[in-house]
Amino acid sequence: MTENDQRAAPPKSLWGWIPSLYFGQGIPYVVVMTLSVIMYKRMGISNTDIALYTSWLYLPWVIKPLWSPFVDMFRTKRFWIVGLQLLIGASLAGVALTIPMPHFFQITLAVFWLMAFSSATHDIAADGFYMLALKQHEQAAFVGVRSTFYRISMIAGQGGMVFIAGRVEEASGNVALAWSTVFLILAAMFVSLGIYHRFVLPRPDSDRPQGGGAALAKDFLAVFAAFLRKKGIAAMLAFLLLYRFGEAQLLKLAAPFLLDSAANGGLALSTQQVGIVYGTVGILCLTLGGLLGGYVISLHGLKRWLWPMVLSVNVPHLVYVYLSFALPTSIWQIGAAVALEQFGYGFGFAAYLLYMIMISDGPHKTAHYAICTGFMALGMMLPGMVSGWVQAQLGYANFFVWICLSAIPALTATALIRVDSQFGRKKQ
Numbered sequence: 001m002t003e004n005d006q007r008a009a010p011p012k013s014l015w016g017w018i019p020s021l022y023f024g025q026g027i028p029y030v031v032v033m034t035l036s037v038i039m040y041k042r043m044g045i046s047n048t049d050i051a052l053y054t055s056w057l058y059l060p061w062v063i064k065p066l067w068s069p070f071v072d073m074f075r076t077k078r079f080w081i082v083g084l085q086l087l088i089g090a091s092l093a094g095v096a097l098t099i100p101m102p103h104f105f106q107i108t109l110a111v112f113w114l115m116a117f118s119s120a121t122h123d124i125a126a127d128g129f130y131m132l133a134l135k136q137h138e139q140a141a142f143v144g145v146r147s148t149f150y151r152i153s154m155i156a157g158q159g160g161m162v163f164i165a166g167r168v169e170e171a172s173g174n175v176a177l178a179w180s181t182v183f184l185i186l187a188a189m190f191v192s193l194g195i196y197h198r199f200v201l202p203r204p205d206s207d208r209p210q211g212g213g214a215a216l217a218k219d220f221l222a223v224f225a226a227f228l229r230k231k232g233i234a235a236m237l238a239f240l241l242l243y244r245f246g247e248a249q250l251l252k253l254a255a256p257f258l259l260d261s262a263a264n265g266g267l268a269l270s271t272q273q274v275g276i277v278y279g280t281v282g283i284l285c286l287t288l289g290g291l292l293g294g295y296v297i298s299l300h301g302l303k304r305w306l307w308p309m310v311l312s313v314n315v316p317h318l319v320y321v322y323l324s325f326a327l328p329t330s331i332w333q334i335g336a337a338v339a340l341e342q343f344g345y346g347f348g349f350a351a352y353l354l355y356m357i358m359i360s361d362g363p364h365k366t367a368h369y370a371i372c373t374g375f376m377a378l379g380m381m382l383p384g385m386v387s388g389w390v391q392a393q394l395g396y397a398n399f400f401v402w403i404c405l406s407a408i409p410a411l412t413a414t415a416l417i418r419v420d421s422q423f424g425r426k427k428q
Contacts, residue, residue, distance in 0.1 A: 026153030051388025166272030289346025
């Protein structure tokens with residue numbers, strides 16, 4: 001595809017849709033993965049059920065590469081983006097309306113499934129559209145903008161929306177009303193995004209359906225087979241699946257631990273406090289850690305920083321051991337502990353992302369990277385599913401000790417992989 005084959009948007013108009021597109025990409029993921037956990041905890045669902053059923057919601061991101069060819073085959077990326085944003089808006093409204101119902105848990109889970117599949121498909125369409133609508137130098141120039149607005153969406157969803165829920169809950173004394181309000185706000189936001197993008201998204205000539213469904217499916221199978229034939233694939237897959245083995249379990253129980261009563265071994269924070277500590281300060285530190293991780297890798301390469309980074313992901317889990325045994329009441333102390341753990345995770349996750357880029361390099365780098373992200377999601381899904389049951393058996397304090405021991409598989413997998421000493425290092 002040459003530059004003459006596409007009609008990209010004028011540079012000034014890029015600011016009119018790239019920030020909003022990637023803000024919109026982040027919100028449903030945060031809703032499905034984090035907001036649902038906090039809502040269910042406040043609505044009285046057990047940790048076992050929360051961890052099991054919300055971890056299943058990772059599945060659309062696990063198998064996302066399998067149906068990405070179908071997004072290419074039917075209609076335009078622009079059509080998919082606008083249509084899916086309206087569908088996600090309708091799903092958010094559906095959650096809001098079903099929360100007060102007697103069997104809300106089962107019904108909202110079904111709606112979250114629809115939202116998760118819509119969100120994963122939206123990711124495919126949005127990333128594809130980005131590459132079609134921008135010239136190569138524009139793609140490079142706006143990659144930081146993409147990342148920034150995606151992170152802002154995480155703060156808005158995990159921090160701002162949780163804080164609003166806490167305020168409404170405090171004012172009304174009605175937990176269901178608080179969360180219905182939050183989801184109605186999100187629904188209005190997404191319907192507005194869909195309408196807005198209907199008018200502002202450019203119409204590149206190259207954004208057209210690709211024919212030959214059988215050929216696309218055959219090509220995908222060939223690309224997947226090529227990925228599995230990579231040298232050292234067993235060690236690669238072990239690393240992708242186990243690098244975040246402890247973090248995957250912690251992620252599902254961190255918010256419930258912060259919210260649970262002291263009698264149950266939790267820290268008894270209010271919903272508002274969790275929105276500030278975990279959803280705002282935590283995400284900011286996660287972002288700063290990621291930025292620092294990317295910077296130091298660019299200076300010295302991935303190989304030099306691999307072991308410090310895998311330790312950075314796992315060692316800070318000790319702060320939750322301290323919190324669960326000491327049960328401090330100081331919001332500053334709790335916030336500092338959460339900030340440290342999130343910063344370490346962000347710093348260490350940079351190595352994981354760079355490793356996926358490294359092993360994806362080759363003739364099919366885009367497709368192979370998508371396959372890597374599927375294994376990445378599977379590595380979060382499987383441990384997360386059982387984490388609630390493990391916590392119920394051990395209690396919070398012993399569960400966090402178990403999380404620290406869960407670093408052993410991650411360290412073992414790291415020892416098995418091979419990394420180019422110069423990969424990731426900025427060339428002079």
